[in-house]
Amino acid sequence: MREIRVVPRRDFRVPVEAEKISPDIFAPLTIEEIRKVEVWEGNRKQALIDLFEISGDGDPAKPEEVLIKLDGNFSRVKRVGEKMTCGRIGALGDIGMHAGNGMAGGEIAIKGSAGDWLGREMRGGKITVRGDAGDYVGAGYRGEACGMRGGEILIEGSAGDYLGEHLCGGTITVLGNAGDFPGIANRGGVIVIGGDAHLPGAEMASGTITVRGRARVLPSYQYQETVEIDGLSLKKFLGDLVDNGKGELRVASVEERGA
Amino acid sequence: MIIKGGFVYDPANGVYGEEMDISIEGGKVVEESRDGKEIDALGMLVMPGGVDAHAHIAGAKVNCGRIMRPEDGRRGIEPKTKLLRPQTGYTVPNCYAVGYRYARLGYTCAFEAATPILESRHTHEELEEIPIIDKGALTLFGNNWEVLECVRDGDLDKLAAFISWGLSASRGYGVKVVNPGGGEAWGFGGNVKGIDDPVPNFGVTPREIIRGLMKANEILRLPHSVHLHTNNLGKPGNYETTLATLKAVEDIAATRDRQVLHVTHMQFSAYGGTGWRDFESKAPEIADYFNSHAQFTMDMGQLIFGSATTMTADAPLEYGNARLLHAKWSNHDIELEESSGVVPLVYGRKMPINAIQWAIGLELALLTKNPWQVIMTTDHPNGGPFVNYPEVIALLMSRAKREEELASLHELASKRSSLPSIEREMDWNDIAIVTRAAPAKILGLPEKGHLGLGADGDVAIYDINPTDLDPSKDHSKVKEAFAKAKYTIKGGEVVVRDGEVVAVPQGRTYWVDASVPEDQAAKVKADLVEKFAKYYSIQMSNYMVQDAYVTHPRVVKAGVI
Numbered sequence: 001m002r003e004i005r006v007v008p009r010r011d012f013r014v015p016v017e018a019e020k021i022s023p024d025i026f027a028p029l030t031i032e033e034i035r036k037v038e039v040w041e042g043n044r045k046q047a048l049i050d051l052f053e054i055s056g057d058g059d060p061a062k063p064e065e066v067l068i069k070l071d072g073n074f075s076r077v078k079r080v081g082e083k084m085t086c087g088r089i090g091a092l093g094d095i096g097m098h099a100g101n102g103m104a105g106g107e108i109a110i111k112g113s114a115g116d117w118l119g120r121e122m123r124g125g126k127i128t129v130r131g132d133a134g135d136y137v138g139a140g141y142r143g144e145a146c147g148m149r150g151g152e153i154l155i156e157g158s159a160g161d162y163l164g165e166h167l168c169g170g171t172i173t174v175l176g177n178a179g180d181f182p183g184i185a186n187r188g189g190v191i192v193i194g195g196d197a198h199l200p201g202a203e204m205a206s207g208t209i210t211v212r213g214r215a216r217v218l219p220s221y222q223y224q225e226t227v228e229i230d231g232l233s234l235k236k237f238l239g240d241l242v243d244n245g246k247g248e249l250r251v252a253s254v255e256e257r258g259a
Numbered sequence: 260m261i262i263k264g265g266f267v268y269d270p271a272n273g274v275y276g277e278e279m280d281i282s283i284e285g286g287k288v289v290e291e292s293r294d295g296k297e298i299d300a301l302g303m304l305v306m307p308g309g310v311d312a313h314a315h316i317a318g319a320k321v322n323c324g325r326i327m328r329p330e331d332g333r334r335g336i337e338p339k340t341k342l343l344r345p346q347t348g349y350t351v352p353n354c355y356a357v358g359y360r361y362a363r364l365g366y367t368c369a370f371e372a373a374t375p376i377l378e379s380r381h382t383h384e385e386l387e388e389i390p391i392i393d394k395g396a397l398t399l400f401g402n403n404w405e406v407l408e409c410v411r412d413g414d415l416d417k418l419a420a421f422i423s424w425g426l427s428a429s430r431g432y433g434v435k436v437v438n439p440g441g442g443e444a445w446g447f448g449g450n451v452k453g454i455d456d457p458v459p460n461f462g463v464t465p466r467e468i469i470r471g472l473m474k475a476n477e478i479l480r481l482p483h484s485v486h487l488h489t490n491n492l493g494k495p496g497n498y499e500t501t502l503a504t505l506k507a508v509e510d511i512a513a514t515r516d517r518q519v520l521h522v523t524h525m526q527f528s529a530y531g532g533t534g535w536r537d538f539e540s541k542a543p544e545i546a547d548y549f550n551s552h553a554q555f556t557m558d559m560g561q562l563i564f565g566s567a568t569t570m571t572a573d574a575p576l577e578y579g580n581a582r583l584l585h586a587k588w589s590n591h592d593i594e595l596e597e598s599s600g601v602v603p604l605v606y607g608r609k610m611p612i613n614a615i616q617w618a619i620g621l622e623l624a625l626l627t628k629n630p631w632q633v634i635m636t637t638d639h640p641n642g643g644p645f646v647n648y649p650e651v652i653a654l655l656m657s658r659a660k661r662e663e664e665l666a667s668l669h670e671l672a673s674k675r676s677s678l679p680s681i682e683r684e685m686d687w688n689d690i691a692i693v694t695r696a697a698p699a700k701i702l703g704l705p706e707k708g709h710l711g712l713g714a715d716g717d718v719a720i721y722d723i724n725p726t727d728l729d730p731s732k733d734h735s736k737v738k739e740a741f742a743k744a745k746y747t748i749k750g751g752e753v754v755v756r757d758g759e760v761v762a763v764p765q766g767r768t769y770w771v772d773a774s775v776p777e778d779q780a781a782k783v784k785a786d787l788v789e790k791f792a793k794y795y796s797i798q799m800s801n802y803m804v805q806d807a808y809v810t811h812p813r814v815v816k817a818g819v820i
Contacts, residue, residue, distance in 0.1 A: 140330075141329075141330065141333070142329040142330065143327070143328050143329035143330035143331070143332075144330045145330075
């Protein structure tokens, strides 16, 4: 494995657009060349070396053998690992918005928390987050009919609102709670929420959403039966009938209206 | 400027691939230029600048498409440069991108195909921001209350006076008619089912509306004929409506040297079948009819696979699209004038209907014997974005390419159309006709689409040697060359070199000022004062497009007196 360490030189006040921090882009470059890669900080073009200290194995390697370690506060560094196809990125702290945009393969492991739009329109690969994630995990960006189409996202903490909006494939697992409208306008894919959620599956056409905690269920969902999954008894619903949907929603504890 | 040594195709002047020089001075083609500038076109293909007679490039519905489709804006992003402003979008590009991309294709003129009078200020605000190319806008008349009333009362002179006023109020170029009567019926949730189905509350039929507008158009001797989007467009079996419409107006004669009716995006009006299951091409029937009726013209409305944004004043059609495809939908009521809709969609190679539609456009162009009668469009962005014109050119020129494409499509494209059996391959001359000479002729632009003396100095030079390239075999080279003009020259100025925009002049906007007798104008004025007082949401004084909206006008005179 060729390891490359990236450490911010300072706390960024305006966001850095760092779609160039990706194994696919770093792999064919020497450390010297990587330092000269240009990114935008706000409206200014900067070389990576102006913003980050970059060290590690100097020689080019295949992208699948590249590990990029992000050490420090990356919470205002956006689009890390955009469109990556292989290799690994490990963040020791938090990471900013749009991490793993449209990624097709490889792995991003985040020890801290992730910002909004984590893994949006992702097609393959794996993202794991030890902490929490923001809104729109695995969603489609504004106007897009399909969000995530494949791959896997695991969030050990909680996720924000609109988890997996327009999900068309792949799996999102949240061990904690999810916010409002997880799986809105889904057309496939699997969402598993370990804790509670609010109004899951609005406008869902197809796909599966499992809430192992409590959730308020939309009135446009039809109760079908109670099923047992992994030792937990879950109520299974069909919907969203507002959109003639064939999605499956399973909820352990249904929150009554007004409760 | 002298363009030296190219193989010139200028079909309007009977020039078929001759090696000759073109001289331009003062923005016009001249006998001899002495400014010393030279463009080396040795061994290259030289044509007049391209003319697009039908595209939706400016106005309220285009902008509605942009607002509805942020995902489209992200496709086709090109950052600003020292010369160029930033570009966005693929099916609904921003204004700058429209101008730059037309210029890169070697096009120097494009007409917005439909603008209601009420939305014309918006249309012109956008046209003003489209750089480089000359442009104009066709004004919608097919569902206007004043038109319906004039037709009901059989008062053609008053109708002509209203058209004159409408063109002036909208700074419009010609009479566009979209689903006549259907847009008004849509205001009550309905549609007209054929050309003899009366419009609610007015009692007139589409047949009467089309005939009335065509006669008034000829009374005014407008440079362009009526530009018709047929009733029942987009529906299986609609070729019968299309043919019935054409037969209903066979007796009307043009008062100028041009067609008497242009039927637009014919691909959408040449369908057979009783429903989507037995949907099939009736392009051969339509082409046969055109082959024996030289007074009519059409444009292809070719379908391009991938993303498209349908936008039309045919609101009931868009309602149907949105329901059928479960897509985003915008619907708009334009007071006394029109209705409209916008629906984004994706045309799929493996979708049987889309594959057949794709074949129909090509059948129409190839089966109609006279290329002056059928011009190339994609009905941008309804059939697909105009940036795909090089693809269409390659398809028209190469049977091999058509076969390659057919092999990748749903099999019904071959079974339900006659395309596999069509051997015809267009030559350079045909292409020059369908992309520049004929659109200019059909629009009635005597200074466009040719390179004779006095023509606009609009020239496209493509890096193709027509004497040693076989477009049938080397269709990919044809597509490549047409996608990036070697040079585009607009009004004697080089605007594109090696496929890149190098200068950004402001183009002109055509509009037609048609005179009518004062008594007729006064009758119309009285009606309008009442309509604005009673029904319109705005004052007439805020309605007219003032000169400030059209900073580089090219006013074409027409009319009765």
